[in-house]
Amino acid sequence: MLKAHQAQVASTIKFSWVDGPGNRYVLFLQGCNFNCLACHNPQTIPLRTPRANEMTVQEVLEEIRGSMPYISGVTVSGGEATVQHEFVLDLFKEIKSRKEFKGLTTFIDSNGNAPQEVWIQLAPFTDGVMLDLKALDDAKHIELTGNSNVVVLDSIRYLDSIAKLYEVRLLLVPGQNDSDRELIDTAVWLRGINPEMRIKINAFKTHGVRALARQWPEASDADLARYKDIVN
């Protein structure tokens, strides 16, 4: 069992323009409870690795100070952020309670595989969650991630109901999860929960992925245009 006040950290970024709204400090936690074939940082999947660093909440706060006053907020990503949810909670509580961090928003980038109790604890200190949906069809989801999506779908419903779902991201891999049928079903399901839901499409790239997925084709501009056409 990990101590809550110490996190296994894969890396940190002082300025990121691709991990939520505005310029953000990003903490990439080590360890993920999925094992996605298309993962572009597979080195962050195991929880224990000599490459990870241990950081305390205070150490992370010190780094965040170093990115101020240039940032909108902080994003915790991974790995999977919620695997170390106690640490995330401690960190976000500090950010939200200290005057020096006033105005910073707190976001979580998650695979959604966390039970509702975790979201209930995090929600008061979290401004938004960016959540990945790898496939709506459970068999396909298991094939792509090694896990069922039942918890993920629950997370989407729950976070939307408490207005903490910032966006749902679809990582689309040509020939794997990008048929018109799958995209339409996914869009209909998501819009059925909330017609205004932000859906972000991430096109699959082979950069960083493991051997099997490296053989998959990358999404082309034409693929991307088709995805956007169907989903939006």
Place this chain on the structure above:
Amino acid sequence: MTSLENIRSTVNDSKFTYRQRIAQLANLAENLLDPPPVRKQCTDALEKRIICDMFEGNAPYRPRYLLPDYKKVLDNGSVFLELPAAKDFDDALAFLLIMYSATPSITGYPVYFGDLDTLLLPYVDGLSDEDLYAKLKRFWISLDRMFPDAFAHTNLSPVYNRVSQMIFKLERELLQVVPNISLKVDPVLTSDEYILDAVTTVFACGKPHFINDVMMQSDLGSQYAAVSCYNSLKIGGGSHTLVRINLKKTAEECNGGVEKFFETTLPFYLDLTAELMESRILYLVEESGFFESNWLVNEGLLDLEKFSPMFGLFGLAECVNILMEQEGDSGTYGHSIAADDLGYRITSFIADWVSHRKMPYCDGNDGYAFLHSQSGIDLDLDVTAGTRIPIGTEPPLIDHLRTVSRHHHLFASGISDVLSFDETAVKNPQAVVDVIRGAFKSGMRDFTFNLDSNDFIRITGYLVRKSDLAKMPSARHSSTFLGAGSVADSHVNRRNVKRVMSAESSPSTSS
């Protein structure tokens, strides 16, 4: 020195327009005269380009930069121009174009068009959006076609309004080099929506440049503007001249390490820089008759009491690196705390020195020159603009901002740092807003960024269209020729992602 061959080749130079040839011939004629008198050490330093008069010409007969009080003339009309006060939007636009045609500067074109949103806002009540668009568009095209010089500059006020919104819309549509634009940013008055509109406009055409309104007002008062390239001066006044010291060459004259540099070498060349400025100011004010005869002065639109010259410096990065090497330290500017601290010690020393060196006719700054971080001209080879980090060696954005920001408070008349951003900015413009707000909160005065992928390249502060460079050697904008020199010589179009550099005249084009 001007020779008959210089004159002949200018007369016959087919890469210049008629007007460009006239301007060139005027420079050549001026340089037949002896320059204002200075001591021999000063002439020697000038010849070695340790100090530099920006090739302004040997007989200054108009101030380098002047910022007429356009508000006053629109309200009162002008005897010289035989125009009554402007009554409506059409009057105001026509009045301004006429004003510009009668406003001199070092470039021959006005370097300041006024804070156009503030100037025009009183005349737009009752005007439909369609009319505002059509009228302002004709005016905007006229600015670019009649005053084809990228140093011609307008400012926009901190509060979002109908006119500034329309100006950004036109900028994105017209993609013109002229006018250069600065947006005055206040932490409270300027909305995120306004900055986002501006950031989106930079994505399209490289404008506007962002300025820290709070810092500027505390140094220059509420009536100020940024003109030409990042030169912030008083409205109703300006700068007689800009003389700059090449800190790289100054360091090369020193061979005794840091302490000797501060004790003897630097003060010696600062004194020569001041001497050159002083002699040029005296000529302008006491010999040329500008302040007795020019209509802008006669009608109270310019006031000598609001003038102060710009004491420029450049090449800080190389200066620091040379001195570090003399001290046996391998740290370099932008990459070493010791080097950065030395850099700050140098700019602080110069700021203090300049603030104790009285200058004649400088009531614009209580008798002293304004310190200016000069952003370069096209013959600056192997030397970095102002206090910038050398192109291609810029550290990550946050370290870059930290290294340069600390100098900004020292340079009341402007300092520029140009950052170059990649396409991720386009997808997240709020991130750019965050960085701009953070930069001003941490003490930056000027902030400019370029997007790598658009057609505009900021050379040193002014803009050139890459497509115009491709069309050389004939271009409508005089400043494009300067840009070609910069691109060929210093590879400013290949700076590290997140970065860019300025020029007004150079021997290759104007003497």
